[in-house]
Amino acid sequence: RAPEGSRTMYHIISIRDFEREDLDHLLDRAEVFETGRYPPGLLKDRLVALLFFEPSTRTRMSFAAALARLGGQSISVDSVEASSIVKGETLADTIRVVSGYVDAIVLRHPKEGAARLAAEFSSVPVINAGDGAGQHPSQTLLDLYTIRKSMPLDGIDAGLLGDLRYGRTAHSLALALSLYGVTLHTIAPTGLEMPVNIAVELRERGVEVVEHASVEEAIRELDVLYVTRIQRERFPDTASYYNVASSYRITTQLLEGVRDHLMILHPLPRAGEIDPAVDRTPYARYFEQARNGVPVRMALLHEVMR
């Protein structure tokens, strides 16, 4: 819980905690950090714990890079096996202890709700770097940032393709886009549709949600296509994963007749759902999107520790 009278952005746990003005503020700040118009050493002497209890390349490294660029330092735990959690220590105790060492904690955890729980026990700000099939708010900020660099967010037609059931990036992004009056086009293999509670929440927030049977049916109506991988690690067994694996793939042929300004985004890593030939088209924006993780996370780190 944020201390009495503290800023609203003390912890960064869920996109549900953000108003549109909070998102716009962070995106504006990211722009400042990307253009380099900021004093050196803004987070000098600040120490951040990167607690990653699930694998990560982009989130972990871009948080570390963002902090280093602001003059701060990080310490890390990179797996459950490398921590005292294997000895039976609870997440709550781990967070109580680690928050005594650092100025902020960045946490990735396989259980939905872990970041919210960590915030209850932490004496320093907690940033959710992905909690199971829950949320991934810093990813969403860099997704919004990438779109906003090319087009205004208001009123766009955004397609969400893939594993919308377990894909935390899709959950966070859909909720964030609801603040910008968008139309959401969802395309998911059977059984991997958006959870009912999120679909209901989106409609209650006034979002038009259009469900499509295939990406072919939707792609020509889109300004943004957000592709996600099937989250194999969240499936109860291998057989149910193979029932839906390889059920969609973006190819150059599929891109014939799309809007000129279509942006194809993907939080990465990809696992076969975008043909590498698409990388050479002007629609492929996912590597630029990953790069934007650094200025966006600079803005977040600075916001919670300034």
Ligand code: CP
């Ligand atoms: N997009 C994303 O969260 O990637 P990593 O799992 O590599 O951090």
